Amino acid sequence: MLEQLRDAVLEANLALTAHGLVTLTWGNASGIDRERGLVVIKASGVPYASMSAADLAVVTLDGEVVEGGRPSTDTPTHLALYAAFEELGGVVHTHSTWATAWAQATREIPVLGTTHADFSPFPVPVARELTASEVDAGYEASTGAAIVDAVGDRCTAEVPGVLLPWHGPFAWGATPAAAVENAVTLEQVARVALLTERLRPQPRPIPGPVLAKHFERKHGPRAYYGQR
Amino acid sequence: MLEQLRDAVLEANLALTAHGLVTLTWGNASGIDRERGLVVIKASGVPYASMSAADLAVVTLDGEVVEGGRPSTDTPTHLALYAAFEELGGVVHTHSTWATAWAQATREIPVLGTTHADFSPFPVPVARELTASEVDAGYEASTGAAIVDAVGDRCTAEVPGVLLPWHGPFAWGATPAAAVENAVTLEQVARVALLTERLRPQPRPIPGPVLAKHFERKHGPRAYYGQR
Amino acid sequence: MLEQLRDAVLEANLALTAHGLVTLTWGNASGIDRERGLVVIKASGVPYASMSAADLAVVTLDGEVVEGGRPSTDTPTHLALYAAFEELGGVVHTHSTWATAWAQATREIPVLGTTHADFSPFPVPVARELTASEVDAGYEASTGAAIVDAVGDRCTAEVPGVLLPWHGPFAWGATPAAAVENAVTLEQVARVALLTERLRPQPRPIPGPVLAKHFERKHGPRAYYGQR
Amino acid sequence: MLEQLRDAVLEANLALTAHGLVTLTWGNASGIDRERGLVVIKASGVPYASMSAADLAVVTLDGEVVEGGRPSTDTPTHLALYAAFEELGGVVHTHSTWATAWAQATREIPVLGTTHADFSPFPVPVARELTASEVDAGYEASTGAAIVDAVGDRCTAEVPGVLLPWHGPFAWGATPAAAVENAVTLEQVARVALLTERLRPQPRPIPGPVLAKHFERKHGPRAYYGQR
Structure with a gap:
């Protein structure tokens, strides 16, 4: 049960380290089996070097642990x-x-x-600051709600990641591997954007036609990027 | 047919990753057989980790695919x-x-x-911005035309690479391996130039005699760099 | 005797290199056996590449060498x-x-x-400057005293590291491995803080409730991070 | 003949790559046999990946090639x-x-x-700019003369490296391995100094007593760093 999903989630967690996105244990990847309503996620505080399928937890959408150790604190x-x-x-x-x-x-x-533009036609948004009471009562679930607010009425394929203020990024996709790919892209976009501002403090924005062209040729209905 | 060229192009694509120039699938190297009028290029959206000669496409100079999957979107x-x-x-x-x-x-x-100066006696130029109609009608071919404009009446050995505005570098050479070497050099030149400006916002330009000496000792008619 | 501690200290020293914290021989990790009152520490000037248990020294709390070569100059x-x-x-x-x-x-x-905040609720302090006479008479022991002053009346679990002015960091923990983990965290915190200031010269401080939440969920009496 | 020196010079050249100091073929290490008056140096333009003892040249102090291919252009x-x-x-x-x-x-x-301070008690100097005629007549030998001028009447153990303006560093030592170690240190010193200025544009200089203490404990007559 869930063996394929477990493999995909383990591979996604290991890919985070391989891509240099993770220091020590600070990161987690999950995947969902929509039919069964079960989520597979990294266990809390587990080191990546020796991670195996046994270091994954299985939880319901209500957060009940079905299998494995304590799930990541960020599970909610x-x-x-x-x-x-x-x-x-x-x-x-x-x-x-x-x-x-x-x-x-x-x-x-x-x-x-x-x-x-190959990743998203929008700036990567920063989620709103939580109120003190949101932090006190269900900090991690409130964080999820703030991310949902930051996506707003746009689709997740156009907003594949969000920054949590004073914290770090969340990214997602159709599969755990696609979520990792978006996290890798977001990191590289963040890096080059910081360097760009060193060279020109107020960079000229990318012209609209080029922005649209790049997003559409990769993700639009008439996309012609990749093997299909 | 083209076996040697295929090997060279595969090796050039893998070298891009080995030199840290590529994130995910964002990059491509090609080579040409001038006698047959055929170009070998990376297929579109193919991951580098598992790349083999089968992930290369062969196209004519008119862009007709002769062999392999869909070629890189940047083929034109x-x-x-x-x-x-x-x-x-x-x-x-x-x-x-x-x-x-x-x-x-x-x-x-x-x-x-x-x-x-060992690489080029000129600043690395930025190609001109495309018009909206150039983007709409044949974006990738228009990009090529803008690069050709940026080289101008200089020879490609003196302008071994160009920056596409809001995009990234193109580089070239007499062979796929030489093109990779120029891409590696351009990246390092870009890196050290950014750091130099951190230390001195308006750096003094390299004196003309030293600039000329370095380019000439490596590329001039009386070059004395390397084994010949 | 001390075999387990020796292994832990050797592993900690090697981990410093594996985490990229050390250039050449510039770093050292130690561990203590409280019952025997003995400290195991890297020998002075030893290269990391070929380090073995024989490159560790054993000293008393008074600094007397019990076993091995000359201990790290930073031993006091x-x-x-x-x-x-x-x-x-x-x-x-x-x-x-x-x-x-x-x-x-x-x-x-x-x-x-x-x-x-996951690491410490306080800024990472800079130890005070030593006087000329402190430098002359027992520089390394005086350095230790200045670090102790910098921690002040806080507990070491809340101040897991200190910066020596014009020098570099010291970090510590309940075990040699925990000390390494804190050194890794301090380095990453230092890196991201420098980059943050590039993007916003006067960053808004992290709100108090989020700061408290993160430190408490990892280190407080009701911590729910990690496997326990 | 010179076998031990050849091994040391080969190892030093390979160490440059291992320490990340070299891109493509841009770097060279040499060593000297003072009794025979012969210098072993990397051949010009040779790739590091496949370098062997055969890629070294042997020259006299007058620059006459005794063995091997064309020596590095920087030989003079x-x-x-x-x-x-x-x-x-x-x-x-x-x-x-x-x-x-x-x-x-x-x-x-x-x-x-x-x-x-562990490396040198002085700022790393920049050699003077060459005149146009120095560039024309014996550029590489003139470069050497300018480096000698930059060291001045200080000893090379106190000035273990110099920067060539618009170019890059030279470093040296009692052996090829010691020269590599000084090149590695100079690079790290350069890196951290640049980052320090980001955090404090006019950094307070290191206090004299600490500077003296560090240089002396490692290199002075009463040095107590390392195994002796």
Whole structure:
């Protein structure tokens, strides 16, 4: 049961380290089996070097643990995202260096080039600050709600990630592997955007036609990028 | 047929990853067989980790696919360069971090040192912005035309690469391996130039005699660098 | 005798290199056996690449060498920390890049995000400057005393590391491995804090409730992070 | 003949790559046999990945090639240093990223911390600009003369490296391995100094007593660092 999903979630967690997005244990990837209503997620505080399928937990959408050790402390955030967005198959959270710098600066990442436009036509948003009572009562679930607010009425394929203020990025996709790919892209977009501002403090925004072209040729109905 | 060229192009694509110029699938290297008029290029959206000769496409100079999967979306740009510059044997495109920062800042890279002078006696130019109609009708071929404009009446050995505004670098050479070497050099030149400006916002330009000496000792008619 | 501690200290020293905190021989990790009153520490100037248990020295709390070659020149600093703080089981010193930049800038690291809050509720302090006579008479022991002053009346679990001005970080923990983990965290906190200031010169401090939540959920009496 | 020196020079060249100081073929290490008056140096333009003892050249102090392919174009610079400073056993030149940024900014590296003080009590100097006629007639030998001028009446153990303006670093030592170690240190000192200035534009200089203490405990007559 869930063997394929477990494999995909284990692979996604290991990919976070391989891509340099994770220091020590700070990150987690999950995946969902929509039919069974079960989420597989990294257990809390587990080191990546020796991670195996046994270090994954299985929880219901209500957060009840069905199998494995204590799930990641961020599990309620993942669950809020799966509940809000039916199309999601995987969710990733990290404290990756460059995206975290933007998060700590509480600044959205502007669309400065085609690398960003290949990923999203919008700036990467910063979720709103939680109130003290939201932090006290269900901090992690409130965090999920704030991310959902930040996506707003846009579709998750156009907003594949969000920054938590003073914290770091969340990213998602149709599968755990796609969520990792979006987390990798968000990190690189964050890095190059910071460097771009060093070279030109107020960068000229990417012209609209080029932005649209890049997003559409990769994700639009007439996409012609990749093997299909 | 084309076996040697296929090997060279595969090796060039893998070298892009080995040199850290490529994130995920964002980059492509090609090579040309001038006698047959055929170009070998990476297929679109293919991951580098498992790439083999089967992940290469063969196209004519008119862009007709002769063998393999869908070629890189950037193929028309490569073809425009091969058509304009007979001396080119290889072309490379990446979104490498530091060169992309200059591209997103829409700034040419000034000649700040001998690493640059060993590569080119000119600043690395930024190609002109495309018009909305150029983007709509044949974006990738128009991109190639803009690169050709940026080289202008100089020879490609003196302008071994160009930045696409809001996008990233293209580089080239007599072979796919030489194109990769120029892409690696351009990235390092971009990196050190950005750091130099941190230490001195208006760096003094490299004196003319040193610039000329370095380019000439490596590329001039009386070059004395390397084994010959 | 001390075999387990020797293994732990060797592993901690090797982990410093594996985490990229050490250039050449610049760093050292130690551990203590409280019952026997013996400290195991890296020998002075030994390269990491070929390090074995034979490159460790054993010293008393008075600094007398019991076994092995000349101990690290920084040994008196380690001993001062073990003497002042009974709860410490391991101590680490490095010249890691980003933490050393803050140390050379003689600036404490402000709490800019949850990565920091997961580690400590306080800014990372800078120890006071030594007087000329402190430098002359027992420089390394005086350094230890200055670190103890910087912790002040707080507990070491809340101040898991300190910056030496113009020098670099010291970090500690209940075991040599925990000390390494704190050194890794301090370096990443230092790196992201520097980058955050590039994006926003006067960053808004992390709100108090989020800071408290993160430190408490990991280290407080009702902690719910990790497997327990 | 010279087998041991050849091994040491090969190892030093390979260490440049292992320490990340070299891109492509841009760097060279040499060593000298003072009794025979012969210098072993990397051949020009040779790739590091496949380098073997056969890729080394042997030259006299007058620059006559005794064995091997064409020596590095920078050979006359190395020879000038060996001629001027009898105590040198190894010389290294690279275009390493951070030291090259300072060189391109034509700024000496100030002594901002103990990492620098462990290496040299002086700022890392920038050699003077060559005149046009020095560039024309014997550029590489003139470069050597300018480095000798930059060391001045100080001893090479106190000035273990120099920056060439708009170019990059030279470093040296009693052996090829010691020269590599100084090149590695110079690069790290350059990196942390640049980052320090980001955090504090006009850093307070390291206090004199700490500077003296660190240089003396490692290199002075009563040094107590390392195994002796």
